Amino acid sequence: MAIKRIGTRTVKLENPPSILSTYTIVGPKEGEGPLREYFDEILEDDLWGQESWEKSESKIQEETIKSAIANAGLATKDIDYLLSGDLLNQIITSGYTARQISVPFFGLYGACSTMSQSLSLGSMLIDGGFADKVVCATSSHFSTAERQYRFPLEYGNQRSFSAQWTVTGAGATVLSSSGNGPYITYVTTGKIIDPGIKDVNNMGAAMAPAAMDTLINHFKDTGFSPSDYDLIITGDLGIVGKNIVLELMAKEGYDLKGIYTDCGVEIFNNIEQDTHSGGSGCGCAATVFNGYIYKEMLKGTLNRVLLMATGALHSPVITQQGESIPGIAHAVTIDVNKG
Amino acid sequence: MEYLKAFVVGGLICVVGQIILDTTKLTPAHILVIFVTAGVVLGGLGLYEPLVKFGGAGATVPLPGFGYSLAKGAMEGAKSKGIIGAFTGGLEATAGGVAAAIIFGYIMALVADPKTKN
């Protein structure tokens, strides 16, 4: 008997896990963006002394996780589970990171939705009584994503205006069965929604319906309305996707104006930094949540936030075969009170 | 005058490419393939030759010019050596550029590292 489920898609956490600490490391470009003061560490060089971008991304994730654990006043032996994922084939960043951080590890793949996916599962592990301390983490790197999904770095192509810029960075959250908050209070798990978009340069439009689906079901299940939140934030829909969500949600009867934004819109000065539709990648929601949102919640400027990281679950192989891009969005409610 | 012609002809060929890029979902790789094949076809039909006469490097430097050289080489090969020439002529005529791309590509990979964009 699933006593913690409410409605069709949501879990209400009975003993909401508390966030003990977070940590973020970002690349130089993110460090020039409007959220720079919220990041714990800004790299001067995104290769970070490593031989390859992949190794650099792994180091970024590893150092982020270690620092988050240290920030919580814990040691790795105190961690019951590490839940992490990334964008690279076979989630090698996370696998090689977990090789360095010797704790029980579940590798996740949710593309750019990984931050709220890992927070969802981590919260449920704790509330279910299976763990006391869980680390949720994810990372992305512009240069590893470019070579896997797009073109070599030195190739002279033009980017379309709906294209997004993969964030170089990682974020980690330490969740605990006890603590003073902020707490994870609700988890609404997304379904795959595929609106049939095939343009890999228009991910925002491909993922927006998934975000709306999760959001509408979250409201239905919990009885919340947009005004119950101080901030509703999607992961990486960018400017294009954000506008679609605002417009279509209004048609569904939800006015999100002033409450809703997107991590991809916020992380860069999209015009000055020439990032077109905005930031993307697992690291986008991860750094904005663990940096900006968490710190604003500690300050008390934000009390209840809905984080909804969004993922596009495609690969170059399958899009070359003519398939469309399936989108997903997972929502977690983060509240300074226990609910 | 020669330089002006090269500028205008070369520029216009690139403009055609840019219009295709901006109005369709085709990638630069598609454009390159379409342009080289178009050059071969136009060269085979004898329609590219006048453009080369007029535009000089403006017609030979863009990829349709590469296609034109391939077609011209294959036709000349066919004329002088028959069927074997049809196979070897195209690559013979363009061997310089292709060989240069291979060796310079390799050397650059040896000495240079890609830098991230910002």
Next chain:
Amino acid sequence: MDNLNKKDYQKYAERKIPKPTYFKNIILAFIVGGLICVVGQIIRNTLFKYGLDEKAVAAGTSIILVFLGAFLTGIGVYDKIGKIGGAGAAVPITGFANSIVSPAMEFKREGFIFGVAAKMFSIAGPVLVYGVGSSIIVGILKLLLTKGR
């Protein structure tokens, strides 16, 4: 969202995409592409001055332009030219060189056989396949048509 009309949504999403700056892109492609061709013309004329015949000049011009494209890619400049010039940088033979050198550099860390050498033609390979393939057809057609006469 289960009842989302995909066709309507795709049309709607298409309208939401900011349009490229057509006019600016075309002007820049014209200028960048034109200038590269002028460089080509300068090289051609110089080689003619050295008394090379037409075939040697054509080959020499290609080799030098490919070198320039490769060199500018190596020092990290050609991707910036490409960003500004778009097709104006991609369509000249220097762009062909860029499409070969950039993956060769990019995949160096995967080794010199499966990295550099195997990936070198990942973008330019199709150009050779279709260019050379169609030229052979043209050659054979030429043969058949002239024999028929």
